[in-house]
Every structure is written in C-alpha cells, then in structure tokens.
Amino acid sequence: MSKIEEKSIDLATQEALQKAQDENIKTTWDRLDCQQPQCGFGQLGSCCTVCNMGPCRIDPFGEGAQVGVCGANVDTIAARNLARKVAVGASAHSDHGRDVAHTLALLAQEGEHKHASGTHTHNYTIVDTEKFHKLAKEFGINPENKSKEEIAKELSKKLLEEFGKQEGELAFCQRAPQKRQQLWRKLGLTPRGIDREVVELLHTTTMGVDNDYKNILNTAMRCALSDGWGGSMIATEVQDIILGSPQPIRGKVNLGVLKENYVNIVVHGHEPVLSEMAVKAANDPELVKLAKSYGAEGINLVGICCTANEVLMRHGVPVAGNFLQQELAIVTGAVEVMLVDVQCIMPALHEVSNCFHTKLITTSSKARFPGVMHIDFTIDNAYETAKAIIKAGVENFPNRDKQRVSIPKHEMDLVAGFTKEVVFNILGGQYRSTYQPLNDAIVSGRLRGLAGVVGCNNPKQTHDLFHTVLVKELIKNDVLVLQTGCSAIACAKQGLLIPEAAKLYAGKGLQEICEAVGIPPVLHLGACVDNSRILTAASHVIAQGGLGEDLSDIPAAGCAPEWMSEKAITIGLYFVASGVYTIFGASPFAVLGSKNLTNYLTNEIEGVVGGCFAFSDDPLEMARLMIAHIDKKRQALKLKPAMY
C-alpha cells in the first residue's frame, strides 16, 4: 500500500485519509489496492461482452485468439467498447439537460396555473431575463409582447424537441463557426436529435452491425457532438436562465470549510436544481432557529463535485472538495446530511456514512441506494423537499459524536463564475464587452494561447497532482487556463484560482493581462456540464476575427489529466470532433489493444476533424505537448512567437 503522501498532494485529504486509516474506514484507495492487478483485457479494451456467444477477449501478446466468436477483431471490439462509453457519457449530460429543460416547461405551466388560481407558489422563476430572451430569439421565438410564461412554454417546447428530433440539425450547431458546420455536414457528423444519436450509436455497437472502427468512431463523434452542442449546452443555458448566470464570485474551498459548531450539510452530485433550493432552505430562519436550539451556531451548507461548482458560482457556497474527497468529507465526522442527486456518487458512501451519524439522502428517482433514505425531489415540491432534508440534518446534529470530529484546517480562497459571457468581456472592460482584447493578446503573443483543463480525479494517480502540475506549467508559459469540474476544484485548493496566483505562477505575458484586468490566471467556468461554455467561448473568439476561421485554428488545447468518468470520454470526443487537440491522462482510453484504433484516435483523425487525442502519464509532458500544439497553431496562423 502506498504512503498517504503518494495518494494525494492535498494536505486536507492527507489528514482525512490518515483519520480514515486510523479508524479502519476503507476508502477508494483501499479498494483500488484490492482490485490490483486490474484486468489487462479490460484496460486494453480487448474484452467484448456484447453478445451471449462471449464474453470474448483478444490476446494482446500474440498467438491466442485474435477474433471473438462472431469474428470481430480487436479494432471492432475496442471501437464498440469506446462507443458505448461515449453513448453513456452523452446520456448523462444530455439527460441532465433534459431535466433542466423540463423544469423550464413546468415553470411555464405553473405560471399558467398561478394565473388561474392565484394561490400556488412555485419555487423557480426566470432569473436572467436577458439571456432568456436571447435564447428565445436563437430558437426563432420573438419575446416581444409575450409573458415570460408564454416564452418559457414555447422555448421549453423547442428545447425538448431537440432531444426527440429525427431530422435536421441541432440548433446550437449554428453557434459553431461556419467552416466547422460545413465540415460536420460533409462528414455526416452534424447531430440531428440528441436521443437519436445515442440510440443510433448503441444500435451500431450491437452484435453484427458496424464492423468498421472508423465508421463506429464517426457515429460516436456525432453522438458526442449531440452532447457538447446539444444536451450539455441546453443544461448550461437553461440553468443560467432559471438559476441565474454566474458572475465572478469569491469563495472558499477544501475540507476546512466544514464548521465544527455548525450543522453541516453537503450537497453532492451534478444537477443544481434542488441544491439551489437547499441553499435557500439553509438560510430559512425557522431552520436556523431549530439548529440553534440543538446547540449549533447555525447551518453550514457546502458542496462536493459539480453540484458544488454550480452553487459556488451562483451563490459563493463553499466547496468541501472534489470527487475523491466525497468519502473524506464524511470521515471528518462533522457532516449531518449528505444530499446527493446524480452522477459520480460513489456507491461506497453508504458504507462510509454508516461509520458515522451522517445521513445519506438520495433525491433522484434515477439514483438510489438500497437501505438509504430517499426523499423524492420534483420541482413542484422543491423548496419543501429541500427544507425537509435540511431539517433532517439539523435534527441529526445531536447524534454527532464530538469525540470523533476532526476537520482538517485547510481551506483556500478562489474566484469562480467566469461564464462565456463574462470571461472575455471582462478583458474588454465593463463598457466594451468584446472578445477583441483577448484575440489581440493572443495575436500579439502576450498570451500564447488557451487551454481547457478539465475532468475528474482518479485514485490511479496521486490526487490533484496532475491537475496542478499541468496547470502551473501552462500558466508559466503564458497559456490562459479555463477550468471546469473537479479539475477546477483541484487547482483552487492549491491557490491557483485567485488573482494573486498570477504573480506567483504565471509567465510575464499572462501576468500582465491578469494584473491589468484583475483576474486569476486560471478561470473557473463551472461544472463539467459547462464544458459547453468553452465551445461557445471559442466560437466567439473565431467570430471576433484574427485567429482563423475554424475552432481548430485557435492556438488552444484541452486536457483531462485525472479522468475516470465515461462523461470525460464523451467530452473529449466532442472537443476532438470540434477540432481541439485533447490529452487524456490517468490511464489511456481502453483502446490500446487495437493498434489501428489507437493510431486513428491519436493521429489519423486529426486529418479528418482537425483535432486528435494524445495519451500521457506525465503532467509535464502533457504541458509540453499542449504548448507544442499551441505553437504549431500559432505558426499556422503566421502569428509572432510568444512574446516572453
């Protein structure tokens, strides 16, 4: 078993892990040890469980079976396995998008209902009217002289139709540069309907359908694009409308945000619609009073994972940690309730919460545990549900074993909430909202380029190490880094998401920009579903002019250094299909059993869509590869070399 310092670079995590170890509580790292060595066929993608003639596996070392029972070779098998993961990843984000769009639809209905009866109080409303109208126009709805309920009704219908459409093109594809749109059409990559692309991709991977790994990849790319330029983008846009568009906001991060004398409520998962209400309920005077009656000083609501990112950037709610810290938050012994919605919620939470007084509460009918308290959340009972959950937490406070409470003292400041609207407008100053200064900075070479560093944690790699080493190296080389998800939290904990970081870590050019505008060198754009914001922002960069005609022309690169989720694969693939060079760390996609597919993904595909994958297990090498790619793109644009 490796040492604690090798498991995480984060001091709070190390402390909590030590506590877990002392109390003999098993965490993800222990379970990883128990899984060693992990199956080589699985790691290489050469195991096929598609049909009942199998399971089949292809011998990677020579003379054993080279085809499955059906005759599928390792290229087909690995491509199908990858494609199925893409379908699942796309489904996760897109289903999230559907739920949010559905909320908008219900909001319109409830509005009507209210008009009729005049008594019902609904919990959600249109918060960002400007964006609401803009989006309505994008879908051909004229918002003039219409009530917000009417617009919401029409818009939500259009949005939900994006999921069920059979033909045509997803509306948000229009946001991509013309040249990109044409390329997609030429290659047959333009997604038609979000659900259709997932279903079609799954169909092609069943026994005896598509045996051409390149064609499977094509179908997979179309599906991934239906997430990035469809489901995910819908989720982001509608969340901004009904929950509010984030603005730069200061917050705090790491396990130290849990407070010893407070009722601690942790929200964890991905969909912020309920958490939004939990934030409000945590401030409910009635509940605060109840908490005080139990001897607490108040109610402290914090987040984990992407739900945390969502409530952080809209309300400044503190972030207790990223993916690998979910169990450790409970291990502090100070958590009364962990409220979970969907995605990245470790099944192990139940076992860990059983070691403490902590109540784990599931809220989505899609995501339940046997034997765990479930309070079903629907949007018409949103606030009441949230209150009930917070109340359960408050009432659980007396059950806390104070002897076992140990909260690591570490916490860090951060600035979050740089959406595509504010990221670059801020560069132009409040009254001159334009992308020109950003483009100018890149053209002049003050900024070398842009990098998206995103994705999960993975215990196969020292927790947070790759994120921070990579990001530090990038900003040192004057690359402005855009972050989402657990990667953003990782870097925030290491103090990279505050303006002061520019002086400490950024290269001279980036430093000049950060100081002039007052931004951190690393910008927090939101949750992992908000990677769509990067796509839109990049499209704006192209529209502004001077940096080429297509997304693949921009001096930019992406990376998911510690990925683990299927969603990450889908995100990676929609980035590549949008023309972005994208590196994956942790361990490569499970495709290396197929030399052909590996070569296609890491090489040939660049000639097709302008972006490709690279795999690396060294963060400095990742940085070198990304910088080299950025410089290659600068050269192609005939830009001056980086200034410093």
Next chain:
Amino acid sequence: MKSLSYDVKKCLGCKSCEIACGLAHSLTQDLFKAVKEEKLSLPRKNVYAVKGKNFPLSCRHCDDAKCVTACMSGCLVYDQDKGMVMHDESRCVGCWMCVMVCPYGAIRPDLKTKIPLRCDKCKDKDEPACVKACPTGAIIWKETL
C-alpha cells in the same frame, strides 16, 4: 523451494495470469507499452478449458525433466537448489527438442525469436506475477517438499 499449483475449482478462466505473465516478461513492464513492443512478450502460461474446468498450464520444473535430456545445446540445466529448469537463452538455438518431448506441452516455441519460452517462476521476484494477478486465488504458490 516454492512451486505453483492450481485450485481448479477457483479458476474462472479470466486469463489474467496470461496477461500478467506476458507483462512480467516484457521489456517495458508497462501494459500499455508492452503491447506495442516490437517483439511481443508472449505469455508462458496458458489457460485451457476442458469439460467446464479451467486449467492454467505452465512449466512444472520436473526434477527428471525430459526437456533437459533432450536439449542438445546444453542450454537447459536442472538446478537442484532452486528446483527449477534453468534456460540459458544465449546458448539456445531453437531446435525445439524440448518442445518435442515436454509431456505437458508447457514450453511455448516463440517462432519469431527461435527461443522456447517457459515459466521461470518470475526469477528474482518473491512471488510470480500470475499468482499476484489471479483474482480468485486459484494459483497457489507454496513450499513443496
């Protein structure tokens, strides 16, 4: 002296031992790199399935080894202390005499390198890679008398 034996009831036929064996004898010792090596490192262990049971099979290091008698280049020697048939690859000419006579079919002729491959109990390691790799504990590594 330790040797390998197998609890056949526990073997699921997952072939993890095969992969671990190939990997343990690769140059790079890294799965993702090993599958790209020019001369693939072939597993010295294979799992056979007979009548619903699975049998991992590799060199048993017989003390009256037929392969040693058959070897004409002198590259095979039975080492009494180690309880192992030692193979000096530098002397081997790939005549396949050892393959011809092995009663267990446990020697794998690597036609590309002209070297017969066999279990070397992972030489200096305290436990062979296949033992570590077996997810069900079907491969037993223990002292034999």
Next chain:
Amino acid sequence: MKQFVIIGNSAAGIAAVEAIRSKDKTAKITIISNEEYPVYCRCMISYYLAGEVKEEKLFYRPKDFYQKNNLELILNKKVSRVDPKKNRVVCEDKTQVGYDALFIATGARPRFPAIPGIKKKGIFGLRTLKDAKEISSLIPVTKSISVLGGGLIGLKAAYALRKRGIEVKVVVKSKQILSQMLDNPAAAFLQKRLEDNGIELLLGQDVTEIIGEGDIQAVKLGSGKVFGCSMVVVGKGVEPNIDLVKEAGIDCKDGIIVNNLLQTNIPNVYAGGDVCASSHALWPIAVEQGRLAGLNMAGEKIIYDGSLGMNSIEFFGLPVISLGIYKTKEGDAAYEELKVCDPKENTYKKLVLKGNILVGVILAGKIKNSGVFLRLIREKIDLSSIKDRLLADDFGCPDILDLVKDKEKVYV
C-alpha cells in the same frame, strides 16, 4: 577401483560418463575420441555452418568438464579394435587401455554412394565439426553447391549454405524430401518453404557422376542432365562405425545389437547411440541410451523401453516434428489417420492411430503440444473417449489428465 572406458565423445558417450559419475565418484573413466575437439554438439554444426551460432556455443559442457569430473580424455586417437577376451581396447598406435566395463558410442559416418568421381576433392559429408570447418573455409570461393540427398543432413546442409548466400540445388532420389521422417503433405509444406527461400529441389533424381578435373565442375544426373557446381555435400544416410568390433565377437547387424539393458552379447560391453542397430539416430535418444547404459555399467539394472522414431526440424521459420509411425500404407485398415491442414496458416497436423492408440504424429507450424502426443504414444493410452478432441487447436495436457498413468499433483 573400477575402470570404465568410453569410446566416443558425443551425446551417448558424455551421457554415459555423467551417469557413471553420478553413481561412482571414484572410478577411473577414460574417454577416447578420434576427433580433435572436446565434447560438442553434432546436431548443431549445421547452425554453425549457417553462421547462426559461434563455435564456442557448440561445446555444450563447460571447459573444465573433464577435469571437474576427473575424467581422462584421449583425443585424436582411433580405437582399432576391441578385445573382449582381455578386457582391453587397442588403438591405431598400438596403445592399449584396459577396462572393467566398456561403452561403445562410436556413432556413425556418412555413407558415400559408389559413383564415378566420389573421391574428388570438394565432396563432403556433414557429420563433424571438421567437416563444417572445411566446408566453411571454401565458402568464399564457392558460388553454387549440389547436395545429394533430401534427408535431414542434406537439407540441413542446404539450409546452412543457402543462409550463407550460396546457390543450392538438392538432388533427391525419392519423390519427396525427408521421406524418412515425413509424409507427403508435410514434406510438400516444407518443400514450398525451402523453395520460397531459394533452395532448388530436384525430386525423383539421382546423381550418377561427379565431373571435374581436380576441382569439381559439375554433377550429372541419371537423366543425363548436367549442371555446374564447385562443391558437393553428401547426405545419403549413415553407416555405423563398427569396424572396431568386427573381430571381437560382438553381434552386429546394421549396427551393434544390444539388449534392453543396452548390453551387447558380451556382458561388460555396452553400446548406445547411432552405432546401435535399429536405433533412431537422434540426439535425445542417444543421450537417453548413454545415460541408461552408464547407470547399468555402474551397477543399476534399468530397462530401456526402446526408442521411438522422432525428430524436430525447422527451416526458415517453419517448424516440423514427427513422432513414431508417420506413414501408413494406403488402405491398411489397421491404422486410422486424423488430419487437419491449413495451408494459409502453414499448419498441418496428422495423427496415426492403431486401435484407438496413438502410434504416430506429424505436426507442422504449430508444434506446442508435441510432447503431449509423445506421451500418449509412449503410454499407449486408449483414446476413444477423447478422439474428437485430438485435432482441436486447444487440445492439450489437461485433456488427458484422466487417462495418463501419473497421478496429478499440480491441479488440486
């Protein structure tokens, strides 16, 4: 102190010496060889000739082998006769060595056909390291060579010389190569592999004359056809080196006759290896015979259960193994043949059964489980219960666990 004499310093001789030493640490052991080298592997000289192994690798025992085992080694000396009455051997130079027990492992020598020109310079067998060295020394001045005989020695020589870049023609009397080892289809497989690699094979032909004034210039075939070459290697079988026992009263018929203790008709004279009658000329067999003879000379009584014809060869990446009876007469109802042939994969597998007992096998391309078949042949196992499995690609030792004599120890 007992005195053992071993004539012959190769596979059988060395195995006998080691066996004696394993039983008797003090006895005097003398090895007499008419060659000039310490023990080397005869089977490997074609690899040496091909340039695939260096000379030092031919010596398959360490340099201090004789010293460490306290052996007296006499090289470059030919034993001219055995004198069982006086328990001694007499050498060409009239020196004599007495023995308590004698092991004759003098091997065999190439058989040269009686055709005009066969005594010319530039005609070689390929049996000894000396032969290989002499051939090797002529390679720089040799462009083309004729090999007489399509047996193992002939083809090994052809392969080695082709590897050295020489044009090679092999003249084979029978309609197939390796008729002593393979059936037609397997031979055809191998033939194609040899031809693909530039060795010319002339089947159903015989050389009737070797032409040349002084040096060789050409060979002439029975058909009258003549083609040029400057060297000839003869691989037309061997004859046992039994001159030394001709007058000794030791029973011979195409070799020395031994009983199942490897004893000749004279109790303290043993023989083993290629010099024996009806023995199969093969390294592992010679070793086994030498080992058992040695043990028996040292006082054991171990029965030798007879040799089985078998061989393993590989040319240009195609390995072929044959075991036991590899060919049956067409229409012979006593035998049953099971075959599978995949020319695309270059694999061929033939099993010969007699009353559900395996008696012979040919494997080409995939040879991994050859030893399992060998075991089935040796143990004469009734295979009726697994007959349908025998040709399967994944047939292996686990298939026969219930059938073999030994109790399984590894699978619990």
